[in-house]
Amino acid sequence: MNYQILANKWRPKYFKSIVGQNNVISAIKNGLKLGRIHHSWLLYGMRGTGKTTIARLLAKSLNCQIGISYIPCRICSNCKEIEKGTFIDLYEIDAASRTKVEDMKELLDNIHYSPVKGKFKIYLIDEVHMLSKNSFNYLLKTIEEPPKHIKFVLATTNLEKVPKTILSRCLHFQLKPISIFEISERVKFILSKENILFEQEAINLLSIESEGSLRDALNLTEQAISIGNGIVSTKNVYNMLGKLDNKKILKITIALLRKDFKEILSILEHIRKININWENILIEMLKLLYQISMLISFPKIDQNYLFFKDTNNNEQIYKISRISKYADIQLYYHTLLIGQKELSIAPNFQIGVEMTILRALHLDIDPIKHI
Ligand SMILES: Nc1ncnc2c1ncn2[C@@H]1O[C@H](COP(=O)(O)OP(=O)(O)OP(=O)(O)O)[C@@H](O)[C@H]1O
Ligand SMILES: [Zn+2]
Numbered sequence: 001m002n003y004q005i006l007a008n009k010w011r012p013k014y015f016k017s018i019v020g021q022n023n024v025i026s027a028i029k030n031g032l033k034l035g036r037i038h039h040s041w042l043l044y045g046m047r048g049t050g051k052t053t054i055a056r057l058l059a060k061s062l063n064c065q066i067g068i069s070y071i072p073c074r075i076c077s078n079c080k081e082i083e084k085g086t087f088i089d090l091y092e093i094d095a096a097s098r099t100k101v102e103d104m105k106e107l108l109d110n111i112h113y114s115p116v117k118g119k120f121k122i123y124l125i126d127e128v129h130m131l132s133k134n135s136f137n138y139l140l141k142t143i144e145e146p147p148k149h150i151k152f153v154l155a156t157t158n159l160e161k162v163p164k165t166i167l168s169r170c171l172h173f174q175l176k177p178i179s180i181f182e183i184s185e186r187v188k189f190i191l192s193k194e195n196i197l198f199e200q201e202a203i204n205l206l207s208i209e210s211e212g213s214l215r216d217a218l219n220l221t222e223q224a225i226s227i228g229n230g231i232v233s234t235k236n237v238y239n240m241l242g243k244l245d246n247k248k249i250l251k252i253t254i255a256l257l258r259k260d261f262k263e264i265l266s267i268l269e270h271i272r273k274i275n276i277n278w279e280n281i282l283i284e285m286l287k288l289l290y291q292i293s294m295l296i297s298f299p300k301i302d303q304n305y306l307f308f309k310d311t312n313n314n315e316q317i318y319k320i321s322r323i324s325k326y327a328d329i330q331l332y333y334h335t336l337l338i339g340q341k342e343l344s345i346a347p348n349f350q351i352g353v354e355m356t357i358l359r360a361l362h363l364d365i366d367p368i369k370h371i
Contacts, residue, residue, distance in 0.1 A: 021247055037151070088117055093107060293333065324368055332363070
């Protein structure tokens, strides 16, 4: 069989394998059970959260030869062809590449003919917000009163750009960004099925980096597997993402609070030698300062609330929060934040970051001695 990227190979085959979209899935389940199936569905939400996947599952549920079902058989020829992407009554259109009204006419011209193999002809229009005004008008005519054997599934990452006239004729489903926990559980599940070794921290990093998109998480994982020769290690993921690991972020922040010029210079020299995303250093330092501020204000706060997590470093972070002054931390935070904002006008990112750290070092704040 041809090589398939992880994100495609592990596209859920059942509704129950979809993660993080419980509300949408239970509404679909009820609709299918009761046989109340609207003629036009609109799935919206950020990239890589399951829109196309759910649309295809819906096509299978509606056209399975055993009958309409939340759990289609996956054995009949309709189910098989839908999974392979060869089913004749499922029309998948990427609106981003077919925006013109001629395309829409060509697509909808034979809409009155009955389906060839299934109960329904299904039109899945991805990135529907990209259609031209004329295309929307043409679509609107059909969507107002489609023949009984037609179902539309529209998907978009940009709801604001879909005309209200179209919106008001569809049943809406909002897909949420998927939580870090759910992403990391799914990635770990897939890696164990693929017999690939991984470090937990590496998966956490990938899951945070993908910002709610499971597709992005799986693509990053794929990249990490190839860099690591089949193993997903924390070190490789840090390198791949161009990030300093948490320990170094903690180290440079402590050096700043102690006003340890020598240590700062040696860390900056180290950073210059590796391939790094400079802006990210400021972002991670800001996150750490936020965490310290929260701990000063709420010493007993639930650890899960804090996202600069690394059990080995936690003790030190708690210690800093006990011995530093809130106003000082806020001032450091503000200085780094302004530096981050001004990065785009610095001669380059390295100079921008180094000057920002120097500015923070020279603030009129007493150094903390005993960390
Ligand atoms: N909720 C989810 N549950 C399980 N897997 C998911 C989910 N969302 C995305 N994936 C994984 O990511 C891949 C891409 O997802 P999908 O094509 O459904 O995203 P999408 O929301 O349509 O994205 P886009 O808006 O970019 O088209 C899937 O093949 C699957 O592996
Ligand atoms: Zn079937």
